[in-house]
Amino acid sequence: MKARYVLLTAFLSLFINGISLYNLPIGYISIFIMLLVFIPNLFMKIISFGKNRKAQETDHILVKAAIDFEKNTHSKAAYIFWILMMYIAGGALTFFQIHQYDYIDALVTGNIHWSVFYTTAPYLIGTGYVLFVASLVMMTIHFRKIFREAGMFKKHEGSKYVESDGK
DSSP states (O other): OOHHHHHHHHHHHHHHHHHHSTTHHHHHHHHHHHHHHHHHHHHHHHHHHHHHHHHTTOOOHHHHHHHHHHHSOOOHHHHHHHHHHHHHHHHHHHHHHHHTHHHHHHHHHHHOOOHHHHHHHHHHHHHHHHHHHHHHHHHHHHHHHHHHHOGGGSOOTTOTTSOOOOO
């Protein structure tokens, strides 16, 4: 799963949930999904940039630093923890929105006076939930792929997480 598809789905989730106003808290979680996907992919782009420049026989300090990013093993535990937190927060906010729907509806109807909004709001709410769940599932598939393939999540000899034999 490419990161751009996950980012696009999370952005659409943010946009649709923001417009519907009922799912606004779920839209906020979509921002964190985008950050969680963007940051490791930024590191992987820096590493691939460094490898490409090294293949062109460029010997700058920035190229050496970009390649050294891969030697430092990144912990999967932090990413797994935040993926679980996204699921927990999404479930909790969905429960809260369903449980407090009458209060949220009174707040929205008391402040928004567009008749078009009330006819499209149920469709936006449903679409927002579907996009949010799709972005969570796509994020999980994306991280399973990069945990297997990305060099920054594999143990290297120069990594501080690899156990040494005491020499």
